[in-house]
Amino acid sequence: MKALNRRSFLQTSIAATAALSLGTGAARAEEARLRMAWWGSQDRAKRTLGVAELYKQKMPDVAIVGEAVTGDAYWTKLSTQMAGRNISDIFQLEPGTISDYSRRGATMALDQFIPKPLDVEAFGTKVLDLCKVDGKIQGIGLGLNSFSMFYDTAVFAKAGLPAPTPETTWAQFADLSVELTKAVGKDQFWGAPYGARYASVLDVWLRQRGKALFTEEGPLGFGVEDAKEWYAYWEDLRGRNGTVTADVQTQEQNIIETNPLSRGSSAMGFTYSNQLVGYQAVMPNKLGITMVPSAGGGAPSGHYYRPALIWSIGATSKNGEAAAAFINFFVNDIEAGKILGVERGVPMSPKVREAILPQLNETERASVEYVNYLADKVSAYPPPVPKGSQEFDRNVVRRTSDELAFGNLTLDQAAHQLVEQGNALIQPK
Template sequence: MLNRRTFLQKTLAFGAAAAVSHLPARAAWANERDMRLFWFGSPGRAERTLAVARLFEGANPGVRILGEVGGNDYWSKLTTMLAGGNAPDIFQLEPGRFADYAGRGTMVPLDDYLGRTIRTDRLLPGTMKLGTVAGKVAGLPLSNNAFALLYDTEAFEKTGLTPPGRGTTWDDFARLCIEMTKALGKKGVWAVGNAARYSYALEAFLVQRGKRLYGEDGQIGFDVEDATDWYGYWESLAANGGCVSAEVQALDKNQIDSNPMSRGHAVMAIAFSNMLVAYQALQKNPVGITNLPVSEVGGRSGLFYRAGLHFGIARNAPDPELAAKFLDFFINDVEAGKILGVERGVPINLDVRTAVAPTLDDVQKRSFDYVESIADFVGDFPAQVPVGASELEDRVYRTVADRLAFGQISAAEAGQELVSAAQAILSR
């Protein structure tokens, strides 16, 4: 028997007897108003997404949304479907891979639908920049979020240590992590995961230095010294017991449920603000949220608002106008917004944001309030992640950091390796 979690990881379809994953390019029985929707995320996200789809169906008689949830194989599955001409009408992308898929011409540009089918007059100013690649709006940002540090509040209460906050520097954070691991006194439990492999954590570190992970020219925005300093920080923290062992970190598949905090090996996690909801669902203790450490008190925060996620319309979608109508509904309908809450991030429609705020539960409100509270602490929107960035995510960031954690290379060698690999990939 399938439990709730397993069921929601499977293909979900409204009124459809067959699993979407087994559909041919267009099933013979499919209604011409059927539309396939593909996303990844937690069971809670699935429930919210499906509820919005039902709401859309109710407002559009004859339309049926066929929903499919992807797991750890999401990206390989999506790539295979796109290559085989069997792409879902609408699919979800995250910012680190968005430009790659746009660059391959897999999505219908949305420019002709903006202001017409997709209303933009009440969206947060500048939001469409987050969906723009090579001068075209390739996909629709669904929300805003920001980098965040999540922590087990009871762990800090029991140890008597003070949680990090706006004035916590990276040096302060290192000392805190070492103290926390010692104070916990539990074998196999550390203060935090090893974030050397997370490109988004590196980006915050770089922005604090006045640099970027990627520049407007589509190349990396940092040098070997920056990368070496980053790797050196985590190498030292690991050596002093402040972050998890290499063996534990290697089990992290960059999914919430595989993060060391979710598996009980850490009491803090460097993540994104909207992930608080899903992290809390896996924790018995209340999870707090704050900003990442800073290079210096009063300096740049390293924070900026980013697209929580995107939806793109497949290039071969038979009815892109209907798909665009669904995207409009997803971000602009107040009732849809109340269902979605802040699980994907804070709504980008200002009216929806106002309507949603009073409906949030305590956990969602913590995420929402955090994004609102850093308004005076964030910098400009970053340059769009370039084509080739997903290859760096898949083959370089994690690999280099893991080799460092296992002692196979030094921090200096890791820094040189990252920069060389990035330059080679992004210059193709």
């Protein structure tokens, strides 16, 4: 499938939602009109709209107007809506943003809607707690996922090199990346991305060492020496020509279509397990999935289960109950589950998970099998991330690694900048 640019993607999804919201005629005055917003690929938009259309058939008095916004533009728009007290009735968050936005007053606590119209008790307390912030449920997880590494199986086969496995250590990953670059021998192609840019991968790397991105109280959970070691690893690998160059890596806008793997610039890529479906949809070669490289020596894997994505209800919504009813349908209806598959993660609902398993294609099954494989390798879910975590990822982690890769900062300067700016930005709870 050809990757879409932002304009064509938005035109496609918005045109579809406009037709959906109007149905066969103008919306009646008594209809509950729900605005729904998310980010993601065209495949995600198609599935989301499919469920909304199915719901419209069963609940004709509810009009749903959806909008997909890509990359960082989504968060810019959400901030604008928050300032204008005009947040969508239903909007998408993820584990790294739900605590931040709920504490900024963007979300409506959902406890009031459980068990009716939100019948989610079958998910289990631990699963519901994944979206709990300060004692209140601020969203409903749409599926389970975890950190992962994807790789192009055809590239490995042609190069005659072994694919990475859960036992692959960071040292072995580095050597493999360098060997891949040499074996492929193609201009503007490397074995790996410049992973210093990914806060999620840094989180795994730190947890393998008994640390974490953030402490439970709020400030960073690591120091300058940790940052130096992290940056030294990636700078050494970049120097060995094992990773993409700075100009290639900085083109990534945190969406599938701009990742070095999907753009054909690297043989491997770091992302979340539920995105296997989306990546495979835009890539011609079969993808493999495995864990982020390990520290070896019996160290923790650094992985944990996450709610892949989350539906929250806008704090300013005048249709909270109707929005909760739609979310209930989205996560519990079997036909809806068949439309959604595992693109947003392995379904939280046991009955939906069981119902869709027989219909999953090879890629979708691989996503489920990976999540199941991690069962005895994951650690406990960490506390909600502190306020400022999103800005830390976008404005500190990414920017600092870019400046380092372009040679505008020394390794020592980058390490100090990451920690000092991070601690200045992150607000204790």
